[in-house]
Amino acid sequence: MNYPVIEFPWLGNGMIIAIIAIIHVIVSHGVAIGMTVLMVSLEYQGLKTNNEKLINVAKTISKWVLIITTTVGAMTGVGIWLVTSVIQPDSIGSLLRIFFWAWFAEWIVFITEVVLLIIYYYTWDTWKGAKRKIHFRIGVTLSIFGWLTAMIITGILSAKLTPGKWTETLSFWNAFLNPTYIPSLAFRTFIAILLAVSLISLPIRLLIKDKEVRRDVFKVFSFWNALTVPGVLITGIWYLLSIPDEAKDLIIWSTGMPENIFNMLHVLGLALFLIFALWMAIKPERVPVILTIAIFFTSIAFIGEFEGVRESVRKPYIIYDYLYANGVEAAKVEKFNEEGYLANSAASPIKEVTAENQLEAGRELYKGQCIACHTVEGWRTKRNFGDRLEGWDEAALSGYISTLHETRPFMPPFVGTDDERDALAAYLIKVSNEGLDADLTQGSKEKDDEKEEQ
Structure with a gap:
């Protein structure tokens, strides 16, 4: 214990971190990455088919991406820094020593992402004609920078579970390019887009009354569902095979559920996503409200569980083979x-x-x-x-x-x-x-x- 510590006696220190982290992941993955991809895809389809209504949907989404990313996203990002610094100072101190320049680069990328998002939103009505192609390219660049933040942060997060040769070499690149980096990044990429589809489908279904517009929007979403649902399954298995055996053994335990309940809920969840994807592809104009509600909350529950499991399976370590969960080296x-x-x-x-x-x-x-x-x-x-x-x-x-x-x-x-x-x-x-x-x-x-x- 090299630093003073703060205790949250009723919620628990770990729960404080978990609450902020889950909110941040939903925003950083589902909104900043996933919804940005969907929004730019809608703009592309609108420009391709000369569909102004579809372009207006993309514009409306961009407004909320801007608001949520620069408020909730930014505050929870800073919040994670704050709570981990006062609750797990030894952990955050160790990570800073390893990944100082990676975190600095991520900050530059995030600032660039925000600037691009502001330009993208505020030029909808001023860039007409040929400039619409420039606007779309700004959107594509924005999507790339949103993904780049995940690319950098994933290297840091995955190293906590599989630091690889870093414990021997203390090399930045051995830590960053660790054994689970690529599978984790691939998994998170597909998760981000699938999460975005799951979250935004509910307001689309409730607020867009024009069935033709809703159909066109859901057609774009069904394209991404066709990629992300199998993508999540394939990369999820790849990621699972990459983690230590000791971590695999703690997956069900970390959820607090009996094995039979765990298996049943996940089979039902998978079935629900498959039904949702098929329905959106076959009858995009008639996606049931109850199905979008179920997918909305199921996706949030899945992200919450995934983040909780990802943190818990490292135990007894917080940085595998280096730092125990209580900060002892x-x-x-x-x-x-x-x-x-x-x-x-x-x-x-x-x-x-x-x-x-x-x-x-x-x-x-x-x-x-x-x-x-x-x-x-x-x-x-x-x-x-x-x-x-x-x-x-x-x-x-x-x-x-x-x-x-x-x-x-x-x-x-x-x-x-x-x-x-x-x-x-x-x-x-x-x-x-x-x-x-x-x-x-x-x-x-x-x-x-x-x-x-x-």
Whole structure:
């Protein structure tokens, strides 16, 4: 623990990151990449067939792409930086050291994307005649720059699961061009367009009353469905085959669902997407409202699940084979076990466990090694110590902590001395029974009195 940490005791630190990240992925993939492709495709088809109504649909979409990308997209992008910096500072610090220039390049690309989007939107009515071709080319360039942001960020995200030879060479290119980079990028590309079709079909179906226009729009969408539905399946399998076996084993576990429920829901979801794609291709003018509603929410659920699974299957690491989920470097475990975790923690005011400060030391160990995933009083019972530790005593918990990474392979090992492990167990039992407002000083005094009586 080299930095001060912030705790969100009810939601949990991981959930805060997940909420912002899911919103950002929906916007960055579904809107900035996917909807941009659809919008430019509608403009192309409108110019090709001299269909002004289709061009007007593209113009309306561009308005919302501009608004959503520059507000929700930008704010959640910054939000991810903010929350990861205060919740997982060791992780974000490590990634910055590896990918500083990649992130800088992504920022330049994003600024260029926003400029192109502004030009694209504000020249609809002024670029007429021959200039319409220039406007369309601006749209194509915009689509390319939107995809380039994903191309850069995917290299960073995929390296967290499969850093490849980077752990040996510390080479930027070994980290960026990691074993899952290409399959992950291909998968995300198809996902972005399929997500956009799924999201925008509902407002198209509800708001466009002209059946001919709606038919023409859905014909364009059906073309992309024909590419993206099989594309998602093929690249998804490719990506799945590329990840470590240990990660594969955690996929169903990370969803929190029994295996039979997991399989049933995903078969039903796939069937729903296939029905949607076929219906749009065969009867584009008669796509049912209920089907567009079902696809809208199913696609959001899928993205939420995918992002949650992608984060969870890395456990016990946050950067595979390098940094554990609680921010402890794998290479320093042995050192911390010998010298003490607190003695090597820059942010902890306590450096050694004593009888007087045992509970306060336990709190520092909890902050350093537990709150990345767990809470004391949170809503998630599986990660809530108040619920999970009911009926436990300090001795039993201390013994369990020493082997938890063996009984639960997705858990990082406890790092520290025996005294530190006992201190963490004492603190967790104390706050699990009395809550976060427990008097830790009083608890230490009571222990001193017990020792004196003995």
